[in-house]
Amino acid sequence: MSEQNKYILGEDRIPREWYNIAADLPAPPPPVLHPATGAPIGPDDLAPLFPMALIGQEVSTERHIEIPDPVRDIYRMWRPTPLHRARGLEKALGTTARIFYKNEGVSPAGSHKPNTAVAQAFYNKQAGVTKLSTETGAGQWGSSLAFAGALFGLEVKVYMVRVSYQQKPYRRALMETYGAKCVASPSTETDSGRAVLAAHPDSPGSLGIAISEAVEVAAKNADTKYALGSVLNHVLLHQTVIGIEAIEQMEQADAYPDVVIGCAGGGSNFAGIAFPFIGKKLRDKTDVRVIAVEPAACPTLTRGAYAFDFGDTAHLTPMVKMHTLGSEFIPPGFHAGGLRYHGMSPLVSHCKELGLIEARAYHQNPCFEAGVLFARTEGIVPAPESNHAVRAAIDEALKAREEGASPTILFNLSGHGHFDMQAYTDYFAGKLEDLDYDPKALEDSLAHLPKVAAE
């Protein structure tokens, strides 16, 4: 056979520990503040929403946190995920760069999201919880938690952003096949949802609204906890299996990346591949550039303020310091539903402030152009979110060709696009607009950021 283009690890190489970047950062991340008092919160404040094991991970500064055996048992269904050398893409680009990608689309739900869904379901089950509530945008997260809930015997209720609920009936069907209940948000089931509907009966919903609904249900029901698919420290922690495996696979390939790339919405798949490499950089002084890629229509890292803000629209969540467009910001319609959140993970934001990562924003047409080239050369159709990472990898490779350089590029293919084919259809039909955020709306939204004494 010709040169190797796929690097696989045995089941015994599924990581035994998650990697916690908090242990290696040169400065600790800012505190989390109570939504009502503005004072730093403690574990007990979060207890209505999360089991204590997850709260412990949220505030931990231990470098390594053991992955429980029942979680690794389920990871074995699809992990370790393959790492590929993109030789077909390299050839099509005529680049002198080497391009590698980690394929998280091989999970049963089709994305990286089950890495944390399984862990969260496990710890909730262990704590005697019987029901989980959550929100979902495009549906990758909701279907992943539904998958994990089915395997652990937990009831799962998903508040799905109404516009996605209507546009993506097959994601909804996937959640229902796994046994979860899925309702359009804003719904009439919660105070938060009813308040939005009273003001805006035709509201298309937003992740911020759906989070308010899911949090409210957990706060009001003793048998129900809340699960979030991105943003929080423990969620990013669970995703580090991606980067831990990738480091070993790149060694197998006798390569170490000069550049590591991930798309970033709330930041979890990006952190999953990037944090283990950043940790290695901090400890071993290995040189690596790390790039977060976001949509130009929701440019949190590149255009947002770095400030304390709420995670949701109804201001039920704690305040965290992050890059934010303001909790009132509603991005224009574009096809990467997983990248539409108004904020960015506090840990990713902190890394940006520390100069550990770069960020860039792309319009959607060049991203789909990249995704189609990837599909035709590598055989895998990426999710619209992942296309942002593909675009950045291609741009880095083209730049290398111009400069006569031969860098090694690694990106995370966070999910496949089988549930997103309407977006590709629209792209081929020339129906996609290269939308930008509205500067005036952003200015207004940022003017309403909460006033916080700690700043």
Next chain:
Amino acid sequence: MSEQNKYILGEDRIPREWYNIAADLPAPPPPVLHPATGAPIGPDDLAPLFPMALIGQEVSTERHIEIPDPVRDIYRMWRPTPLHRARGLEKALGTTARIFYKNEGVSPAGSHKPNTAVAQAFYNKQAGVTKLSTETGAGQWGSSLAFAGALFGLEVKVYMVRVSYQQKPYRRALMETYGAKCVASPSTETDSGRAVLAAHPDSPGSLGIAISEAVEVAAKNADTKYALGSVLNHVLLHQTVIGIEAIEQMEQADAYPDVVIGCAGGGSNFAGIAFPFIGKKLRDKTDVRVIAVEPAACPTLTRGAYAFDFGDTAHLTPMVKMHTLGSEFIPPGFHAGGLRYHGMSPLVSHCKELGLIEARAYHQNPCFEAGVLFARTEGIVPAPESNHAVRAAIDEALKAREEGASPTILFNLSGHGHFDMQAYTDYFAGKLEDLDYDPKALEDSLAHLPKVAAE
């Protein structure tokens, strides 16, 4: 970690040879007859449709046929596929049986079909062919050939059964993302299509009609060859990588199946898992039951005649001896679009006549019930076609519980259901009917089987 439930092989264990069951059968299969003369055909008669390498495989009696390196290189993208022990399903059933499944849904197109699509694209490319024409029903085959065509730089034209073209726009989008052209069949592009439209302007199409269109285009254009996704000997040959890997993986699991199960439409995924086990049975006298599962609405093996028949509606293809419902037979609408063909692979039919396999037929609701249970216990949503195999595996396991037996059951999970979620939605809504074939229509259709001197 707990007991092993996944058996993986390294890249070096991708088979180096396909297995040709013709070498081991106790009686040779009947000849293939010319559509016009009724006389046995030779390789030259097939040359307008297929490159000579594939024709050679079609008539070969060699036991092992080498897999070319460029084909194995592409197989490496997803092969060897994992074999799983279905411990979650076993537990839910309370069965004493051991249930294993081979997961062919991990390919980039989501099914077993790329195993032959890649091989066919390779041999056509090697022969200087630049265009391939084919048909597709549900779209698994069309998208797989589109995938393979993209990787080898071949233009692919797909005639898609009109009712599927309309109901499954996302399968079409997948083909187009891979760069293929897809048109609804019957189309106005061919004599065959125009003839059907003249008689039935609202024709929903059928696989038999779409085959006629694709064959006609290949026969009339020197730069175009035809590719078929099932039925033919060389197609089944390419699928034997499934069973060859499964034999090695079952040895890894220290288990050998008492029962091997596959769903059967044209017969290719069924033969892919079954033929290597049947060959072993014939050579080593190992005991194994082999079960083909088909839909009650299109019961080729259980209700069809074993007779010479055409493969298509316009009678452009050679006649082969097979279990057939007659080339005029149109099954009622049901959701396993890949199991709607009027005939069955001649080799599978021959095995049935030789008593080497059993066959059974199921209605669609019990199949979806089985698929939902599988999704909730094993985490993978099967394609509607694959649900037939899941149902049979569950029934064998339940029978074992009743009998106090502990058999080892292996089935092929031929593809995932991510493009078929409408079917699950309809199932949950109680909209699926347990359709039967129409006995009168079958009688009429069988009355029009071609008269063949060789019989």
